[in-house]
Each structure stands twice: as C-alpha cells, then as structure tokens.
Amino acid sequence: MPEVLEVEYFRRVADRTVGRTIARVRAPDEWFVKRTDPAALGVLVGCRVTGTRRRGKLLMIDTDGPVLGLRFGMTGRLLVDGFAPIERLEYASARYEPEWFRFGLDFAEGGRLDLVDPRRLGGVELDPDPDRLGPDVMTIGAAGLRDVLAGSTAPLKARLLDQDRLAGLGNLLVDEILWRAGLDPARPAGGLDPSELARLHRHLRATLARLLEKGGSNKGDLQGQRRRDGECPRCGTPLERRTIGGRTTFSCPTHQR
DNA sequence: CCGGATGTTCACCT
DNA sequence: GAGGTGAACATCCG
Numbered sequence: 654m655p656e657v658l659e660v661e662y663f664r665r666v667a668d669r670t671v672g673r674t675i676a677r678v679r680a681p682d683e684w685f686v687k688r689t690d691p692a693a694l695g696v697l698v699g700c701r702v703t704g705t706r707r708r709g710k711l712l713m714i715d716t717d718g719p720v721l722g723l724r725f726g727m728t729g730r731l732l733v734d735g736f737a738p739i740e741r742l743e744y745a746s747a748r749y750e751p752e753w754f755r756f757g758l759d760f761a762e763g764g765r766l767d768l769v770d771p772r773r774l775g776g777v778e779l780d781p782d783p784d785r786l787g788p789d790v791m792t793i794g795a796a797g798l799r800d801v802l803a804g805s806t807a808p809l810k811a812r813l814l815d816q817d818r819l820a821g822l823g824n825l826l827v828d829e830i831l832w833r834a835g836l837d838p839a840r841p842a843g844g845l846d847p848s849e850l851a852r853l854h855r856h857l858r859a860t861l862a863r864l865l866e867k868g869g870s871n872k873g874d875l876q877g878q879r880r881r882d883g884e885c886p887r888c889g890t891p892l893e894r895r896t897i898g899g900r901t902t903f904s905c906p907t908h909q910r
Numbered sequence: 911c912c913g914g915a916t917g918t919t920c921a922c923c924t
Numbered sequence: 925g926a927g928g929t930g931a932a933c934a935t936c937c938g
Contacts, residue, residue: 656916684933710917727917728935753935772934774917807927816918823916870916899929901914915936923929 655725656870657710657790657821658861662738663723663731664707667714670733670758670766674701675716679757680777686756687724687776694779697721697758708783709790709820714766722781723756726774732767790821791861795854802842802850809845810838811898824900829873830860832885837909838897879903 655663675697683691700718707713712731714721723731730737732749749769756777757767768775788797801819805812813819813827822830831838834856836849845853864872874886883892885905892903 659916724918725916726933727915729917770934771936772915772917774933776918805926811927814917825916896929900917913938918933920931921929922931924927 656823656826658865658869660707660710660712660725664705664712666731666733666736666738667705667712667766670702670760671704672702673760673762675758676761677759682755685773685776687778689779709786709816711781711783711786713781719779720781722778723768724775726770726772728772729768729770729775732769734764786816786820787818788820790819795851798854799850802845805842807842808838808897809836809840809842810902812842814898823870825870825873828903829875830857832875832905832909833860835908835910838902838904875903
C-alpha cells in the first residue's frame with residue numbers, strides 16, 4: 654500500500670466525515686470485501702461516523718455501529734468529497750477509471766468517501782482486529798523496537814516489514830531508514846547491540862517525521878537511486894541490489910554494516 | 911514483449 | 925515453529 658505515512662494522510666482526510674451519517678454503501682466488487690459477508694455492509698446505513706484511527710497501514714472508520722476497516726494495497730487511494738491527499742502513487746496512474754472505485758460511502762449530509770484501487774490489492778472489512786498487527790511504527794518506543802527484534806534470526810529488514818510484529822513500514826521506508834541508520838538489511842534482526850538499537854530507533858523516528866512533512870514514503874534520499882546503477886547519495890558507492898524479505902532491497906555496501 | 915512495482919495471503923518447502 | 929519462495933490479484937511504466 655501506500656505505507657504508514659500515506660495511510661496517515663488518508664486518515665486525516667477521512668476525518669472530514671466525522672459527524673456525518675452513512676446513507677448508502679457502494680460495494681460493487683465482492684472480492685474487495687474481506688472476512689465479511691458483503692450483504693452485512695448494509696448495517697452501516699444509518700450509522701454516524703464518530704472518529705478515525707490508524708494502526709500501521711490499517712485505516713479504521715469508527716461509527717456508532719460497526720468499525721469500517723480500509724486497506725489500500727499498493728495502489729489504493731482515498732477520496733473524500735472528491736479530494737485526494739495523494740494524487741498519484743509511484744506505480745499507479747493519476748487516472749480514476751470508474752471500475753477502479755472498489756468501495757464507497759455516500760453521506761446523508763452530502764459528500765462521499767471513495768476507495769480507488771486499480772490493482773485491487775486493498776480491501777474493506779467490518780470490525781477488523783487491530784491486535785492482529787504489531788505496535789504502530791509511528792509511536793513505538795526504543796524498548797518496543799528492541800522487543801520486535803529480540804531473538805530473531807530473520808534478516809533485520811524482513812523483521813521490520815513483518816506487520817504482525819511492527820505495523821506500518823513498507824519497502825521504501827524500511828530501505829530508507831536502514832540506509833540512514835547505516836545498518837545492513839541482511840543482518841540478523843536479533844544481533845544488534847544496544848548502541849545500534851538506539852541508532853535504529855532514532856533514525857526510525859526521524860525518518861518518519863521528516864518524510865511525513867516532505868510528502869510521503871517516496872520522498873526519501875534513497876528514492877532516486879532505487880534502480881540498477883543507483884549510487885549511494887552519501888558516498889557515491891554503487892548500491893547493492895538484493896532480494897531480502899521477498900522484496901527488492903537497495904543498500905550501500907560501504908556504510909551499511 | 912517483459913520485468914518489476916509503496917502489499918497481503920496462502921500453499922508449499924527446508 | 926521459524927523462515928524462505930513463489931503465486932495470485934491488476935495495471936502501469938520503462
């Protein structure tokens with residue numbers, strides 16, 4: 654999906670609907686409805702939106718009835734009253750084909766909320782269980798991060814991407830954070846010493862804060878070099894390109910150890 | 911034409 | 925159990 658930063662932008666626009674009453678639910682694509690009987694979505698009609706929450710990449714719309722959970726896959730976008738906080742994702746067109754509107758709400762007071770997802774990798778569900786996810790990466794403390802990594806032989810990057818253990822990081826953010834922290838993504842997750850853990854936590858917090866300001870996961874310093882022949886923005890060394898945790902990984906062999 | 915892309919889930923390995 | 929791989933989803937881009 655969009656990673657945690659983009660979902661946070663989505664949550665902020667979704668917040669505009671707080672106080673409105675759902676007049677109609679549009680779910681033209683049953684496949685997009687997860688772990689929920691599509692017919693059950695009708696119970697949302699007449700419910701009032703009371704708030705929004707986010708855990709990792711899961712957006713939750715609270716109502717005085719069920720909670721509506723929204724997931725965005727890699728190419729999902731949220732539109733509220735036709736306003737999009739993100740016009741265009743890296744690998745998704747800025748177009749809005751009618752068949753890409755996978756789910757939507759119409760409000761009694763006017764206005765609408767739409768989930769547009771060309772690749773159909775996202776989904777919606779009623780009463781999602783946020784505790785299936787690990788702690789949210791935006792607020793995790795140093796001790797929490799230590800616990801996420803402790804005892805694991807998995808590659809550091811794979812562990813940080815495991816949403817059941819730490820919710821929110823995606824492929825771009827994790828590469829950016831590890832590059833800034835000077836840590837090799839292939840290191841065993843449980844093998845960091847206390848000073849490395851502190852460094853990782855510091856760069857995790859700083860990178861998220863900085864990129865939230867700058868406009869999202871694709872605004873990192875490494876982003877422009879995520880290609881074959883890419884070079885480390887800091888030292889010019891050709892970047893290493895590997896598959897770690899099942900995802901294409903770029904790292905600097907010189908200063909990521 | 912082909913490979914790969916901000917993700918998740920599942921089956922199937924070791 | 926812990927990890928890894930590959931497939932599936934559907935579209936765009938280089």
